[in-house]
Amino acid sequence: MAFRDVTGQERAVNMLLRTIQRGRIPSSYLFVGESGIGKKFAALNLxxxxxxxxxxxSQQSAVSSHKKSRVNSQESEVINKRFQTHDPRLMTHDYRVIDCCDECSSCKKIDSGVHPDFLLISPEGGQIRIEEIRAIDRALAFKPFEGRWKVVIVDEADTMNPFAANAFLKTLEEPPKDSLIILISSNPDRLPDTIRSRCSRVNFTPLSHEACKRVIETVKKQSGVRSQESGVKKRLSTPARLSMGRPGLAISADLIKERAWFLKLLHGMLKAEKDGWTSREEMERWFDLIVILLRDAAIIKITQDEKNLINIDLKDYIKKFSSSMDLKVIIENYQKLNTLRGYLNFNLNRSLTWNYTGSILRKLKTEN
Ligand SMILES: [Zn+2]
Structure with a gap:
């Protein structure tokens, strides 16, 4: 995979390609946007x-100040011939290609995480600790060994604990030459200002429904689901809608199964059963889905048109669910629960939140 395979992020990709073309790569980037929309994928391709x-x-001018790779010129030439991209957004004015080839030994080593000049850091047990930051410092201590750039990707950078963040600030303040650190975050507000302000920010946005479906289709095809299989496209439509523009979500989890879990808990909640969430992540996901359900309930009231529903395959359920509800009350409660969803960041008490949400929803069902 290469930059040309990043779908629906033209603005971010174009910006990154321009910086490579001009040879003005900053020492650190902060890739920002919701999870599952291609930030890590773009970082890897950078x-x-x-x-x-x-x-x-093709990039000699851009990288002339940097160490030239120990490249086998024959290999380079063969790849140049085989590498054909005609996507205009990936071409510079003089048609030099700046995307990666996805075929050479360097591209393959980065893909499999064994390139000596590449490091990917992810949280362990929900946190990035100081040990990981020390690993970054060690990785950046020497000049690039095999490639032209040392690249470190810090996924879910906002999970750095305070000690790690403090140590990392020093790393950011003294960036070694020929090195690039890419922080990835779907909650950039949780990062200290001092870190945020030292990085060049690149915003990623949720994908359109069609782009989302295309990404899911491509990944499913690669993982062996035959595209000609009847009904595949139709079956992908609901997960694409439920992912709300975040195809990564539909790829990493079975969203239909997840929705069945959500509905089971919802019915338990309406019957005032004991809370069914086991983690904050579950609470967040459950709130995503209740907000979508209320949104669908409002849509069916306003338009009576099922094709605009996210839960398009549950149209009868949505109609029944919303039949006794008043549109104004649905919208009010949608806003209420959406706001509550935002407060989950503050570690709300699980059973209190369950009981409170249950009381709102029970009232919504019986009020009219
Ligand atoms: Zn390559």
């Missing part, structure tokens, strides 16, 4: 593009 053996001949 690491590949900066170290791709193919780009040696």
């Amino acid at each position: 690491a590949k593009a900066l170290n791709c053996l193919k780009t040696v001949s």
